[in-house]
Amino acid sequence: xxxxxxxRLALTAWAFAFAAQSHACEFCRQAYVTAMETAPKASALxxxxxxxxxxxxxxxxxxxxxxxxxxxxxxxxxxxxPTLRFREGDVARLTVTNGLADDTTSLHWHGLLVPNLExxxxxxxxxxxxxxxxxxxxxxxxxxxxYWYHSHTGHQEQRGVYGAIVIEPKAPALAAxxxxxxxxxxWTDEHPSEVQRSLLRGSDWYxxxxxxxxxxxxxxxxxxxxxxxxxEKALVPxxxxxxVAYDAxxxxxxxxxxxxxxxxxxxxxxxxxxxxxxxxxxxxxxGPLKVVAADGQDVVPFEQKRLLIGPxxxxxxxxxxxxxxxxxxxxxxxxxxxxxxxxxxxxSALQHATPPPVPERYGMNAYLTSILDQLDPEPGxxxxxxxxxxxxxxxxxxxxxxxxxxxxxxxxxxxxxxxxEWSFDGLDPHEAEAIKVKEGETLRxxxxxxxMMHHPIHFHGHFFRLVDPxxxxxxxxxxxxxxxxxxxxxxxxxxxxxxxxxxWLIHCHLLYxxxxxxxxxxxxxxxxxxxxxxxxATHAMPxxxxxxxxxxxxxxxxxxxxxxxxxxxxxxxxxxxxxHDDGHERELSYSRYLSTRLSLVAGYRFDTMDGGRDGPFAxxxxxxPYFIDLGLTHQSGGETRGTLMKSLQLTDRLSLDLGxxxxxxxxxxxxxxxxxxLTKQLSLTGGYSSxxxxxxxxxxxx
Numbered sequence: 001x002x003x004x005x006x007x008r009l010a011l012t013a014w015a016f017a018f019a020a021q022s023h024a025c026e027f028c029r030q031a032y033v034t035a036m037e038t039a040p041k042a043s044a045l046x047x048x049x050x051x052x053x054x055x056x057x058x059x060x061x062x063x064x065x066x067x068x069x070x071x072x073x074x075x076x077x078x079x080x081x082p083t084l085r086f087r088e089g090d091v092a093r094l095t096v097t098n099g100l101a102d103d104t105t106s107l108h109w110h111g112l113l114v115p116n117l118e119x120x121x122x123x124x125x126x127x128x129x130x131x132x133x134x135x136x137x138x139x140x141x142x143x144x145x146x147y148w149y150h151s152h153t154g155h156q157e158q159r160g161v162y163g164a165i166v167i168e169p170k171a172p173a174l175a176a177x178x179x180x181x182x183x184x185x186x187w188t189d190e191h192p193s194e195v196q197r198s199l200l201r202g203s204d205w206y207x208x209x210x211x212x213x214x215x216x217x218x219x220x221x222x223x224x225x226x227x228x229x230x231x232e233k234a235l236v237p238x239x240x241x242x243x244v245a246y247d248a249x250x251x252x253x254x255x256x257x258x259x260x261x262x263x264x265x266x267x268x269x270x271x272x273x274x275x276x277x278x279x280x281x282x283x284x285x286x287g288p289l290k291v292v293a294a295d296g297q298d299v300v301p302f303e304q305k306r307l308l309i310g311p312x313x314x315x316x317x318x319x320x321x322x323x324x325x326x327x328x329x330x331x332x333x334x335x336x337x338x339x340x341x342x343x344x345x346x347x348s349a350l351q352h353a354t355p356p357p358v359p360e361r362y363g364m365n366a367y368l369t370s371i372l373d374q375l376d377p378e379p380g381x382x383x384x385x386x387x388x389x390x391x392x393x394x395x396x397x398x399x400x401x402x403x404x405x406x407x408x409x410x411x412x413x414x415x416x417x418x419x420x421e422w423s424f425d426g427l428d429p430h431e432a433e434a435i436k437v438k439e440g441e442t443l444r445x446x447x448x449x450x451x452m453m454h455h456p457i458h459f460h461g462h463f464f465r466l467v468d469p470x471x472x473x474x475x476x477x478x479x480x481x482x483x484x485x486x487x488x489x490x491x492x493x494x495x496x497x498x499x500x501x502x503x504w505l506i507h508c509h510l511l512y513x514x515x516x517x518x519x520x521x522x523x524x525x526x527x528x529x530x531x532x533x534x535x536x537a538t539h540a541m542p543x544x545x546x547x548x549x550x551x552x553x554x555x556x557x558x559x560x561x562x563x564x565x566x567x568x569x570x571x572x573x574x575x576x577x578x579x580h581d582d583g584h585e586r587e588l589s590y591s592r593y594l595s596t597r598l599s600l601v602a603g604y605r606f607d608t609m610d611g612g613r614d615g616p617f618a619x620x621x622x623x624x625p626y627f628i629d630l631g632l633t634h635q636s637g638g639e640t641r642g643t644l645m646k647s648l649q650l651t652d653r654l655s656l657d658l659g660x661x662x663x664x665x666x667x668x669x670x671x672x673x674x675x676x677x678l679t680k681q682l683s684l685t686g687g688y689s690s691x692x693x694x695x696x697x698x699x700x701x702x
Contacts, residue, residue, distance in 0.1 A: 028533045028534040029534040029537070031533075032532055032533055032534055033117070033127060036117045037117070037127075041138040042091045042092075042115075042138045042139050042140045043091045043093065043138060045140075046091055046140055049089060049090060049091045049140065050087070050089070050090050050091070051090070051091045051093055052085075052086050052087075052090045052091070052092055052093070053093040053094075053095070054082070054084055054092075054093075054094050054095070055076075055095045055097070056075050056076060056081060056082070056094060056095065056096050056097070056107070057075065057076055057096075057097040057099045058073060058074070058075055058096070058097070058098055058099055058100060058105045058107075058151070058156075058161055059073070059074055059077070059099035059100065060072070060073055060074070060099075060100060060101075061074055061077070063079070065079075065160075065187040065247075065248055065250060065253065066187055066189055066247035066248035067248070068189065070189050071159075072159060072160045073100075073151075073156055073159040073160040073161045074160055074161075075160075075161060075163055078253065079160030079161070079162075079253050080160075080162055080163045080164065080183045080185070080252060080253055080274065081149075081161070081162065081163030082163060083163060083164040083165070083166055083181050084149070084163065084164070084165045084166070085165075085166045085167075085168070086141045086165070086166075086167045086168070087141070087144075087167065087168045087169075087170070088141055088142070088143065088144045088167060088168065088169050088170045089140075089141060089170060090140075090141045091138065091139070091140055091141070092137070092138065092139055092140075092141055093136060093137070093138050094107075094136065094137040094138075095134055095135070095136045095137075096129055096134060096135055096136075096137065097129075097133075097134040098129045098130060098131050098132060098133055098134070099132075100131055101131060102131060103131065103153070103154070103156075104122065104128045104129060104130055104131070104153055105128075105129050105151055105153050105156060105161070106120050106121065106122045106126065106128065106129060106151055106152045106153045107120050107137070107149050107150070107151060107152075107161075108120035108121060108149065108150060108151070108152040108460070109137070109139075109147070109149050109165065110147055110148050110149060110150060110165075110312060110458070110481070111145075111147040111148070111165075111295060111296050111314070111481045111482075112139070112141075112143070112147055112165070113142050113143055113461065113462075113463075113499055114137075114139040114461065115139055115500055116461065116499075116500050116501070116502030116503070116504070117502075118137045118138070118139045119460055119461055119504070120137070120149075120152055121152050121460065121505055121539060122152060122153055122539075122540070123537050123539070123540060124503050124505060124521065124536075124537045124538075124539050125460075125502060125503060125504075128153075141167055143167060143296065144167045144168060144169035144170075144296070145167055145293055145295075145296025145297060145298070145314075145316075146164070146165070146166060146167075146181075146270040146271075146272065146293065146296050146314045146315075146316055147164075147165040147166075147167065147296050147314065148162060148163065148164050148165055148183070148272045148274060148314065149162065149163055149164075149165055150162035150163075150274065152539075154193075154515075154541065154542055155191075155192030155193055155196070155276075155511065155515070155542075157274070157276055157511055158186075158188070158192040158195075158276040158277075158511055159192060162183070162185070162274040163183070164181040164183055164270065164272055166179070166181060166270060167296075173298065174268070174292060174318070175266075176266045176267060176268035176318065177261060177265035177266050177267065178259075178260045178261050178265065178266070178267040178268065179267075179268045179270070180259055180260060180267055180268070180269050180270065181252070181270045181272065182251050182252060182257070182269055182270065182271050182272070182329075182342060183251065183252050183253075183272045183274050184249070184250070184251060184271070184272065184273045184274060184275055184278075184280055184309070184331050184340070185249070185250045185253070185274045185275050185276075186244070186246045186248075186249055186250075186275040186276055186277060186278040186333075187246060187247055187248045187249070187250055188244060188245075188246050188247050189247045192276070192511075193542065193545075195244055195512070196512055196515060196516075196542075196545065197545045197546075197547055198680070199243055199244075199420045199512055200419070200420045200516070200545050200547070200564055201420075201547040201562075201701075202417075202418050202419070202420065203680075203701075204649070205245075205677075205680045206243065206244055206245040207238070207240055207245075208652055208653070208677065209245035210242075210245045210335060210337045211337075211361075211652075212240055212241075212335060212337075212359075212361055213238075213649070213652050214228065214238040214361060214362060214649065215649040215650060215651050215652055215654075216228065216648060216649065216650055216651075217650055217651045218361065218362070218651065218652065219362050222360075222361065222362045224362035224363075227362060227364065227365055228362060229626075231364060232625070232626045232627055233625045233626055234625070235597070235623060235625060235627065236364075236452060237417035237418065237452065238364075239364045239367065239452045239453075239487070240335065240452075240453070241279070241334045241335035241359060241453075241454070242277055242278055242279070242333065242334065242335040242337065243277055243420075243453075243510075243512055244276075244277050244278075244512070245337065246278065246333070246337065246338060248338070248340075249275075249278065249280075249331065249333055249338045249339060249340040250340055251331065251340050251341075251342055255340060256340070256341060256342075256343070257340075257341070257342040257343070258342070258343055259319070259321075259329070259342050259343065259344045261321035261344065261345075262321060262346065263321050263322065263323045263345065263346065264320070264321060264323065265320075265321045266318055266319070266320055266321075267318070267319045267320075267321065267344065268292075268316060268317070268318055269316070269317040269318075269319055269329070269342075270314065270316055271309060271314060271315045271316070271317060272314045273309045273310060273311050273312065273313050273314070274311075274312075275311050276311070276510070276511040276512070277311065277510050277511060277512055278311065278333050278334065279308060279309065279310050279311065279333070279334035279454060279456075279484075280308075280309050280331040280332060280333060280334065281306055281307065281308055281331070281332045281334060281355075281356045281386070282306065282307040282308075282309060282315075282317075282329065282330070282331055283306055283328075283329075283330045283332070283353040283354060283355060283356070284319065284327065284328070284329050284330075284353055285327040285328045285329075285330075285351040285352055285353040285354075286320075286322050286327045286351060288303035288304060288305045289303065289304050289305075289307050289317050289319075290302075290303055290317060290318045290319070291303070291304055291307070291315055291316070291317060291390070291393075292316050292317070292318055293314075293315065293316035294313070294314070294315050294316075294394055294478060294480065295313060295314055295463075295479070295480040295481050295482060296314060296481075297396065297397075297463070297478070297479045297480070298396070298397035298398070299394050299395055299396060299397055299478065300395040300396075300397055300476075301318070302390075302393045302394075302395075304383075304387075304390050304393065305383050305387075306356060306383070306385070306386075306387055307387075307390065308334070308387055308388060308389050308390075308484070309389075310389060310454065310456035310482065310484040310509075311456045311482075311509045311510060312456050312458050312481075312482040312509035313389075313456065313480075313482050313484070319344055321344055321345055321346075322344065322345045322347075322351070324345075324347060324349070324351075325345065325347050325349035325350055325351040326343045326344060326345030326346065326347045326348075326349065326350050326351065327343070327344045327345055327351050327353075328341050328342075328343060328344075328350065328351060328352050328353040329341065329342045329343070329344060329353065330352075330353040330355060332355045332356055334359075334454075335359060336356075336358045336359055339355065341353075356385060356386050357385050357386065359386065364452070367487075368487065368488055370384060370386065371388065371486045371487060371488070371489060372489075374387065374388045375388070375486070375489055377392075388484070388486055389484045391466055391478060391483075392468075394466070394477075394478035395473075395476045395477075395478065396475075396476045396477065396478055396479060399475040399476055400465075400475060400476075400479060401475070402465070402474045402475050402477075403442035403494070403496055405442065406442040406443065406444045406494060407437075407441065407442070407443050407444065408443075408444045408445075408446065409435065409443060409444070409445055409446070410445075410446040410448055411424050411425065411445055411446065411447055411448070411506075411520070412424065412425050412426070412448045412450055413447060413448065413449040413450060413451060413455050413457075413485060413508070413518065414426045414450055414451065415450075415451040415453070415513070415518070416596040417452075418596070418623075418627075419564070419593065419596070420512075420516060421516050421517060421566075421567075421593075421596075422451075422508065422513040422514075422516045422517055422518040423516075423517040423518055424518060424519075424520045426595070428517055428566050428567060429517050429519050429520065429521075429538050429539065430538055430566070432520055433536075434503065434520070434521040434522065434523040434536035435506075435520060435521070435522045435523065436522075436523050436525055436529075436531075437497040437522060437523070437524050437525070438497065438524075438525055438526070438527050438528075438529060439497050439498070439500075439501055439524055439525065439526055439527045440496065440497060440498060440527055441496070441497050442494060442495070442496045442497075443494070443495060443496075443497065443522075444467060444492060444493070444494040445464075445492070445493050445494070445495075446490060446491075446492050447483070447485045447490065447491045447492070447493065448490050449485040449486065449487060449488060449489050449490070449491075450488070451487060451488075452487045452488070453487060453510075453513075454484055454485065454486055454487060455484070455485045455508045455510065455513065455518070456482050456483070456484050456485075456508065456509040456510065457482065457483050457484075457485055457491075457493075457506065457507070457508060457509070458481060458482040458505075458506070458507060458508075458509045459481060459482075459493075459495065459504070459505075459506045459522070460504045460505045460506070461499050461500070461504045462481070462495045462497075462499050462504065463479040463480065463481055463495070464479070464480060464481070464483075464493040464494060464495040465477050465478070465479055465493065465494045465495070466478045466479075466480060466483065466491070466492075466493060467492040467493060467494050468492075480493075482509060497524045499524075500524065501524045501525060501526060501532065502523070502524060502532065503521045503522070503523050503524075503532075503536050503537060504521070504522045504523075504524065505519060505520070505521060505522070505539060506519070506520050506521075506522055507519035507520070507539075514541070515541045515542065515543065516543065517543075517566070519539050519541075521536045521537070521538070521539070523536045543565055543566055544563065544564070544565040545563070545564055545565075546561070546562065546563045546564075547561070547562060547564075547701070547702065548560055548561030548562060548572075548701075548702055549699060549700065549701045549702065550699070550700055550702070551673075551685055551697065551698070551699040551700075552697045552698055552699075552700075553578075553685060553686070553687075553695030553696055553697030553698075554578065554695040554696055554697060555577070555578055555689065555692040555693045555694060555695025556575060556576060556577050556578055556582070556689060556691075556692040556695060557574070557575075557576045557578070558574065558575045558576070559573070559574055560572060560573040560574070567592060567593045567594075568590070568591070568592055568593075569590070569591040569593070570589075570590055571587070571588070571589045571590070571591060571603070572586075572587070572588055573586065573587045573589075574586045574587075575691070575692075577691070577692045578692070578695070579692075582691070582692055583607075583608040583609040583610070583612070584606070584607075584608055584609070585605065585606070585607045585608075585609055585612060586605070586606040586607075587603055587604070587605045587606075587617075588603050588604050589601050589602060589603025589604075589617075590602055590603060591621075596623070597622055597623040598620065598621075598622050598623075599620065599621050599622075600618075600619075600620050601618065601619055601620065601621060601631075601633065602616070602617070602618040602619075603616070603617060603618075604616050604617070605617050605635055607666075609666060609691065610666065610667070611639075611663065611665040611666040611667060612639070612665070612666055613635070613637050613639065613665070615635050615636035615637050615639075616635070616636050617633045617634060617635035617636070617639070617641075618633065618634060619631065619632045619633030619634060619641075620632055626646065627646065627647070628644060628645070628646045629643075629644070629645045629646070630642070630643070630644055631643040631644075631645075637665075638664060638665060639663050639664060639665045639666065640663065640664045641661065641662065641663040641664070641666070642661070642662050642663075643659065643660065643661045643662075644659070644660045644661075645657070645658070645659045645660075646658045652677075653676055653677040654674065654675070654676050654677075655674070655675050655677075656672065656673070656674055656675075657671075657672070657673045657675065657687075658671070658672055659671040659672075668690075669689070669690045669691050670689075670690045671687065671688065671689040671690070671691075672687050672688055673685055673686070673687030673688075673689075674686055674687055675699060680701070681700055681701050681702070682698060682699070682700055682701075683698070683699040683701075684696075684697075684698065684699075685697055685698065685699040
């Protein structure tokens with residue numbers, strides 16, 4: 001038998017074995033889930049508990065969140081969905097129906113202590129809810145406070161699938177005349193999958209729309225040119241406090257909200273940040289905010305002049321209805337791109353809140369210094385005008401147990417703004433093994449943020465303790481389910497795996513970061529290390545996107561198209577002269593990114609240019625200081641080629657692309673192209689190429 005035939009047989013056998021193993025694993029998972037689904041539910045296990053039922057239907061309809069008609073995903077016809085109200089000790093019975101025509105759905109009960117099967121992460125913990133189907137969730141309410149729920153399927157949270165949960169304690173602790181939920185959110189008229197695609201392609205369009213784009217001329221005008229060039233040399237992308245340019249910021253789905261109450265009365269405001277990608281600063285016109293709970297947990301009341309709330313966090317505030325002018329409670333997006341307000345009081349006269357100062361576009365060093373100062377403040381330091389989350393002021397209202405022993409683990413928050421890939425430890429979720437913790441074991445996680453963005457990290461099914469080595473009373477350190485990790489900083493959290501065996505997610509709650517890979521599974525095993533009879537599942541999200549651009553000038557037609565999936569890219573590139581004797585060069589290639597700075601490439605080149613030839617090629621590309629891209633390839637027939645490319649952002653709209661290529665057979669070639677941004681899809685372009693000459697025309701992005 002020939003070696004080729006043996007190889008084919010071996011590959012075929014391996015493929016069958018792999019398919020059989022995958023099928024067996026899925027069979028084990030289905031059997032495991034079926035067994036859990038048929039086990040007694042909370043109402044049977046707690047027969048004396050009051051059962052509170054809600055029926056929730058997820059559907060699509062036309063609404064106008066930002067003032068023009070758009071397709072919104074709703075729950076029972078509204079977005080946010082209905083507020084779910086319970087009392088501690090109730091059994092919640094929630095029937096979720098998928099009214100979507102062509103998409104699965106899910107609901108996660110954010111911050112609630114629930115059995116693993118009821119956590120609502122499709123495939124990882126809970127079966128998916130197919131179109132036209134329903135699933136009933138049932139669990140005992142074991143806590144009180146302010147929480148929320150949202151879809152864990154694709155971009156559905158951004159499209160409107162979220163709502164509030166309010167749980168009253170068995171014995172009310174704080175009296176208020178009114179109890180009001182305020183759900184903050186961000187809305188884009190673009191379909192979120194198009195937003196994701198734009199971010200993956202490295203587009204600066206959203207920064208341009210918000211007025212936060214950086215350029216050489218802008219840095220010069222701001223007196224920050226040296227800092228700008230130092231950042232480029234260090235391969236640090238421009239800092240941005242939000243990736244997306246939103247069309248509206250909302251409170252309870254509205255652009256302006258009226259709080260209840262008569263002068264002198266007290267309103268308990270249950271504040272929930274359901275934004276997909278937005279941090280908010282909260283300011284009150286008539287004085288500091290009185291905070292009484294964080295992430296549903298009662299805290300020793302304290303005052304905060306300006307409150308930063310990250311995505312997925314909740315805070316409870318006590319506000320006094322003013323006697324005079326109506327008072328503004330203002331939520332301002334952290335990047336300064338917009339705000340939304342609620343008004344408290346009955347007067348037609350208005351007292352406006354003072355918004356935070358606009359962030360410096362080129363103030364990266366100043367911002368990082370501010371973060372460090374706030375993380376390690378000097379005694380008596382005043383509150384910053386742009387403060388971090390008020391974790392240093394949070395003290396649990398009641399002491400809680402503190403583990404006497406723990407295991408430590410570091411989890412690095414990593415990302416590449418150019419390819420828009422986000423991860424833990426630089427690993428794709430499919431590459432990373434689950435973090436295994438034995439039931440009853442305490443794990444201390446050091447969250448090290450090596451990126452230039454804030455990341456709100458959420459852990460499912462558990463509360464964790466914020467660890468401060470200098471804390472003199474760890475028993476009253478705050479308990480949370482979500483923690484903001486500022487740029488270039490460290491937060492330490494600690495939890496005990498006492499909420500049941502199974503797979504629990506830990507992930508960044510910036511939706512567009514989560515989808516690209518900043519997610520990991522924590523697998524709680526039996527105390528003896530025994531695991532469920534199936535591998536830990538990966539949270540499946542839409543990760544394959546395609547885009548490209550084409551330039552048509554009087555000299556040439558050039559462009560590229562890309563399909564990206566995780567670390568892999570399939571690329572098509574073309575250059576075609578407009579004169580009949582110019583020739584062309586076309587490439588079809590595959591790239592594998594080994595790191596943010598290095599990739600391997602292989603493909604086939606069709607080349608009729610001077611000295612060019614057809615044939616396969618392979619090589620590598622590297623990102624050099626100042627964001628210069630270096631490519632080295634070798635083609636069959638002896639063509640060894642090196643390329644250098646650099647894009648300069650001259651002004652907000654004007655950029656200059658420079659290129660140099662040298663081939664052993666094709667010689668040297670240079671190019672310089674100016675591009676003037678018109679819209680997200682179109683730019684004017686003009687320049688010179690030594691291959692095709694000078695030309696002007698249009699560039700389109702698709």
